[in-house]
Amino acid sequence: MRFSKKINCDSCILKCDIYTTLNKDKPGQQLFNPLHAHFKKHDVICKQGTEVTHALFLVKGSAKLYIEGLNHKNITLYILKPPAYIGLLCFFDKPEYSYSVAALEESEVCFIELSLVKKLYVENHDLLLSLNNAFGKSVAAIMKKIISLNQKQARGRFAENLIYLSEMHGSAKFHLGMTRKEVGEMIAISEENAVRLFTEFSKENIISLKGQEIEILDAALLKKINEVG
Amino acid sequence: MRFSKKINCDSCILKCDIYTTLNKDKPGQQLFNPLHAHFKKHDVICKQGTEVTHALFLVKGSAKLYIEGLNHKNITLYILKPPAYIGLLCFFDKPEYSYSVAALEESEVCFIELSLVKKLYVENHDLLLSLNNAFGKSVAAIMKKIISLNQKQARGRFAENLIYLSEMHGSAKFHLGMTRKEVGEMIAISEENAVRLFTEFSKENIISLKGQEIEILDAALLKKINEVG
DNA sequence: CGCGAGCTTGACGTTGTTCAACTAGAGTGG
DNA sequence: CCACTCTAGTTGAACAACGTCAAGCTCGCG
Helix, strand or coil: CEECCCCCHHHCCCCCHHHHHHHHHCCCCCCCCCEEEEECCCCEEECCCCECCEEEEEEECCEEEEEECHHHCEEEEEEECCCEECCHHHCCCCCECCCEEEECCCEEEEEEEHHHHHHHHHHCHHHHHHHHHHHHHHHHHHHHHHHHHHHCCHHHHHHHHHHHHHHHHCCCEEECCCCHHHHHHHHCCCHHHHHHHHHHHHHCCCEEEECCEEEECCHHHHHHHHHHC | CEECCCCCHHHCCCCCHHHHHHHHHCCCCCCCCCEEEEECCCCEEECCCCECCEEEEEEECCEEEEEECHHHCEEEEEEECCCEECCHHHCCCCCECCCEEEECCCEEEEEEEHHHHHHHHHHCHHHHHHHHHHHHHHHHHHHHHHHHHHHCCHHHHHHHHHHHHHHHHCCCEEECCCCHHHHHHHHCCCHHHHHHHHHHHHHCCCEEEECCEEEECCHHHHHHHHHHC
8 A cells, every 4th residue: 555645636536525525615725635545456445443544535446345254254245436435334433444445456545534524524514415325325235235145045146246246347248356255255155156156157158257257148047046046 | 003292302201312402402492393103012113115204213112123135034133222213224315214123012212303303413513423423333233243144153143142132131031022033033043943042052051941031041151152153 | 612823843955164186377486 | 498386266075054844832812
């Protein structure tokens, strides 16, 4: 991880709500000095159990949000793509992160003083609602995940995850960008079973598979497998 | 469920944050007309998928917060005791509930206009922080639950749940107040396995069991079973 | 007295984990 | 340029954990 302090928000490709809010009230001024950080693949962006000191905003790249479980086994809840509040769920007066986030590829993250954000969302109605809205969506996603993990069997979860990844990449053909083990962590199965499901689905001509290059061939069947569990 | 509209908050046994906030600004005035509702055991207080119209506040009794899953199988995330915001997780601009809540015993719930709460927490710093704080705790609890459900086996989850219930009742000896099936839903196992675990733990003298009357005999062992999974 | 809900127990099959061995490809240093 | 090694991926077999089905029990209540 590497900081580049002297980045000006005005030149940022993405205008986050915080910048917009500040800029709306007092346009033209650079009112805060966010730390702009660069993360390499597999770098940990925030760590479960550590103190929440900044609001984190994913500007570029992608990252996985996961919980660190027992015996070093993790469960990945979802993948973050810009624009995304990374610290969102823990952001509100919770002293420490209840999850971790790690970069899935080269990523850029903006660090904003927590005190500033708190001051802002207390003063600014729209910002608060927009944060809360994002918040509600995360909670709904987690609820869905709990059901999926506990009531579907591996084939159904695997199908669901392929659909999720495909939608995430916006194409039926995509580069996986993670190991079989990491795929397993997304749906709480072992690495070996992840491999088995990949080859199984490939043999059944549901997907085509060349290493990390995936293409969904039979989206309808995939959807069906997802639904029946 | 039965409403009793003419209840005055001043006589309420529990002063919720919303009342306190309103009263602090303009003491002595009855500024809002909450609906005070009475629920019987098993009554559904709010239903997954329906619109969020009021902030709900549990004043008396207890309730379970659960997600309705596939094939009418539910997962109970946790139990609510007063004082508790029932609608909390969905409260912030999320149009519909992502979970359900049902009374576990005779309970009383206060219904407060959502628009009033929103107006209040935008204006009032302390209320906002207190809501957010409660929020963060819920999220942390859910994260812990996900790990427990997916990485511990039934015995460990069962032990954990006994400890949880005992702490909830504030005693090693307590009345269960729910069926074996409902206990199963708390830890995502079948009714049959819930029964088996009860008898198993009873035979091993970890608990004493007479119908719904439970007493924890060996708390240390229970804790150990919980920890090793 | 009989009915039904909740509880209990046994048998059986499926699912998924774990262990272990093996393969393929990418780097690395001599 | 070739061994060496390391990581990721792959496959098989044995095993344990749970769910499901089926049957029977018990208690409270109409």
